[in-house]
Amino acid sequence: MSWHIVRGKQKYIILYEDYVDITKLVRELCFHRSLLSLINVGEPDQLASILNKELMGTYIYLSLKVKKTREVLSLLYDLGFSPLDLQVVKEESERAIFCAHCHTVFITDDHPHAVCEKCNITLSVTNHWSTFHHAFLGSFEFEGDSL
């Protein structure tokens, strides 16, 4: 897991789910003498009403599995938050891939190749990242002529 500390905020929130270890992040954020609040992400509705009341100067860390991350991000963006208000703690063991052929986004383990869940094409995982899809581009390989 990796993150960077954004300094100078009034309050930090960590959104987490069970089975994700956040102790190191908590310890690091405690140094900053700002408010720190931990929220176990349960029902999305409840989460929306809590986060909706937050004020400028608040910064959110998402320490969630990839699937949950994608759900919570779209909720936050709908509420009017932007990437400036939050950070996704990188989870290296799994990745979301955008299929260049059929546009399906699927989650797979960390491997240079992936087979699309929907169209079964073998994709080569690029490092081209989309903040919008929250996924890496999975592209074609052609006789060693990868894109």
Next chain:
Amino acid sequence: MYSFPFPFEEGQSHYFYKNNAVQMKNRTTVQITPNYLKEMKLKRDTIIKNPERCFVALDHTYEAQWEATLYIAKELALRYPDTFTMTSRKYGFTLNNHLLKEEVRFDYKVNKEPLNDIGKHVQEDLILMFQREGQLFLDAGQLCFPSNWSLAFNKGMAFMDIHRPVPGFQEGQLDRRIERFLLHLCPGDPFERSNWSLMAGETLNTHLETFPEWGKKRYSVTEDTVGNYVHVRVEVQKLHRLPKTYTILFTIHTHLLSLKELSKDLNKANQLYTILLSLPKPIEEYKGITPYKSHVMNYLEGVL
């Protein structure tokens, strides 16, 4: 009179990477060429077959789509009065396309995808870039003739992120400088630039999604077919800041010319040859020229 937009500057003898955008003298967004009918058919067929590859628009883009639509329609009627007529109404207009013999109504909020609708009357791909929190985002666009990229993947992405895979783009902070230039683009002061590549075959709709279909053609070039089969592909790109929504309208007109046709002008053939000689390997690979480059070089040597 139509002439192929040769992409190199006079006297240019090697490849260099810079932002070559210049202020546009005639302030246009689109151009009608002799290929109009053929390309409109291809464009519309491509959209019908795979709409999700050809058009994207996020919810907040409607006003800008409508502004771009009006902007383009007005230009068509003004610059090609024999071909297009536009009749304005309070909440829309009717466009008469005399080449396609069509009369099309455009009504504010009735047309759900106005950019997609007006795009069916011009040869250009139409991209809208939105400024948000100090960055530019591709939030709407119609793309039928891409040079190996996916509109669906690039949807909602920032300019800097979109171009991250382009080799050399981060060097000397070129990416930042270009972004800053775009952020400062002003209404009434459009710019244009061109981008070139070579391609095997004469396919305009080279979407990333169909790379396995057209990409393999790179390996089928032979000594005998190279002159007719390999094309210089030039994208004339125009950048306009729309005054009302302050969106950037980015139009891309793709032109193809076979090596054989190009070589009728020996100066041009010579310039292409020298520039290909100086082309850095990563760029050559990015442009997809590597598999058949030797055939091209041999062909040009033969001509010269």
Next chain:
Amino acid sequence: MKIPVSVESVAMETNDIKRFRIKHRFNEPLPEIHPGAHILTYLPSNEGVIIRPYSLTNRTTDGRYEIAIKLVQKSRGGSFRWHHSVTVGTELEISFPKNILKPELLGRHHVFYAAGIGITPFLTMLHWCKETGRSFELHYGASIKEECLFYGYLKESFKSETRFYFSRERRKERIDYYCSLQRHPIGTHVYICGPPSFIENIINAAKNLGYPRERIHFEAFRSNQIKTKTSPFKVKIEKKCVPVKEDQVLLDVLNENGLSIPYSCRVGQCGTCEITVKKGDVLHQDSFLTEKEKLSFMLPCVSRGKGLIEIDHNSLNLI
């Protein structure tokens, strides 16, 4: 590209502020505008053309522009000329409308802080917020009610969103930035326009509270008078050496000498006129370039040279 216009009407807004309505000379509607837009006005005079930027306070439905101009004490050029020799029918040219301040399309809440004539770029933005149903508020400071530009209009159009602060009325009030900034919801964008100290104070307070800098938008007052005493210098372009007198702007001198450097704001804020400096000391006056960039670039609309400077002719027209 310049647009030929003429003055259609003139009205006194307050004691020292006049409002002008401008129309296209051939009665075409003027281009649509983006909220927060300004224009450059090119006013002919005996001493040559006077170029000044002004915020558009309105674009009428029939395509007229409105601007409000405050008579600056000791003004020799812009506002003096506008107040004393511009009447109905005066012909001039204007630029296309352009923006430094732009409302954030997806902003969740918009807060405007204005002082004095700093209200002008906000009028079209407030109107846009209201018209499109966006959440917003205005904090507007002035000395007294009578000096408060657009007081009546704001009170009528944005009653529940506007709060006035009068520093010289019987009940003295000033904007408590810190307190105000503290209670905006996450996702808020703030817009500031007023004198430099006003802008600086609010920016500092916002930064201390942890506002990302992309959420803070501001526009400096456009007095366009270079405050410090200026000295003449020389500029070398290719092999030519050209003098720049103390009252001349480098950008204009370069363009008069055959370069065509694009420009926009003329107050050192937008970066359009950026040029590369090859040699010499530059007195930077812009608010655009980073310290690092100042080592090799300058904005000739506000910045000047010391002694002799040499600019890179090849860098022009490239980006």
